[in-house]
Amino acid sequence: MGDILALVEHRRGEIRDATYEVMTLGRKLAGETDSRLTAVLLGSGTDSLVASLKPHAHRILVADNPAFKDFNNETYRVALADIIGREQPLLTLIGHTAYGIELTAALGTLLDVPFTTDCVGIDMAGGKPVAVRQVYDGKLSQRVSFREGPSYLVSLRAGATAAEDGSADAEVVALEAPALPEAAHLKFIDYIEAVTGDVDIAKADIVVSVGRGIKEQKNISIVEEFAEAVGGVVACSRPVADAEWLPKDRLVGSSGKTIKPKLYIAIGISGSFQHLTGMKNADTIIAINKDPEAPIFNEADYGIVDDLFKVLPVLKNTISEIRQ
């Protein structure tokens, strides 16, 4: 039986957290199928990356080439197709990240192997993977089976499974130069740094965060007044930043900031997975939302299921009186 392969994702010389999650699952599946976990590292100047990977995999395939310095879905796709062709793995695991999103389905299409994406769990049954995915805004889960294939390809949602320390001591194998694209249609130019504003929400003890439920730009002031009353700063979820009702540096979630305040108050936020990733480690979480099934209530400690426009003014006054 072939190995379990795990793609190593790195950026600016650091291995991304999603890679440790993928390798943790990969080790478990390798144990269950009596195979090895082989990490595949495409990079440039890879020595320190290899050192951090060693405990986490049984084997590391390394291709060191300036072409692999920064992620590029075209370069990675061609090289990985070559490597998978040579290795004939049972299963290849990729993190469902900003990189994995555009790599996994493209690689599966190129190789014509059965694949699926954005999974939150993977088991092996009868030599084939069975995957669990979250659908319909995270309100339902689905279990999916695969068509028969010589090899399978699955991406695992970043942050959906826990990363554990490994105790392996990987054999390091330098890969003979993998294939590269014949012509470049996609070029990495540079990074554009995250915008910074007057307030760093990551440094605040109390964060009052507002989502789609606020409905209109003019209502943002209600939340600002509430935040002032509790002594917190205002943050938001994706729809509010997209609409430019608050600046991008106030965005909490995987595409914005990951914060750990003492108190996080989510107002009119349903709690997409991407948002939860950014705030679930807050000490105390409060949610106010009119939808009792909103996923935010599965992460919050205390909740109020009601119209935020009715509750917020009263809660503001109650808290103001206590704080005086």
Place this chain on the structure above:
Amino acid sequence: MNIIVLMKRVPQTAEAEVRVDSSGKNIDREHLTFDTNEFDTYALEEAVLFKEKYGGTITALSVGPPDSQDTLRVALAKGADNAIRVKAEEFGDLDGYKTAQLLYAAMKDIPYDIIFAGTMATDDSYYQVGVVLAGLLGIPHSTLVSRIEAEGGKADIHKEVEGGLQEHLEITLPALIAVQTGINVPRYASLIAIRKAAKKEIQTVGQDGVGGVDLKMNTEVEELYIPPVTKHAEIFEGSPEEVSARMAGVLKEKGLI
């Protein structure tokens, strides 16, 4: 510039009660409202902005049941010139891969310089369709695109990665661009435009229009279910005054206010 935009009509589940139907594999569609997938409204707007800037035509393309024509009519009202619906009702179960193959079959005679899509759809959350379609067409792609400017057969793009960071990339056209929400501010269609669009033809493509394309699914749904809850907030009940008093009490006790 010839532009294709991929669109999908999806149930609006973010604030709705969702249930599984009697098959145990599909969502119960009754009592749900349907609208254009949010990401696709940004893809359409970007297509219209491109048409305004560079000229050309827009073809809106959707794989879906008959009511998907509502989404396509909105596209026509906002600036699309043509609309095509692939009749999902003739093709059985779909995953992201099969959906992309259907799109590939439906667009093979349409010239294009750029294809806009949403990065994902909120119903089945595959993030696959645009990426697979680019692979089938043999053109480059990028996802989570938050800015794009085209010039001289190339486009300069910004791609969102984690933590607010973006990557500046250059992509050769033709290309498939899967957009991130917030890339623009989608316009509303005027009532006059909606009335005009109601009279326009929406072409359909069925079984006889997809000859020669290998339609296969990668995955099949075995079970759809409400995920078990491992943790749930303590919910305060009562009037706004009552819940506020309890919430403030908890915050005070914890020394947070």
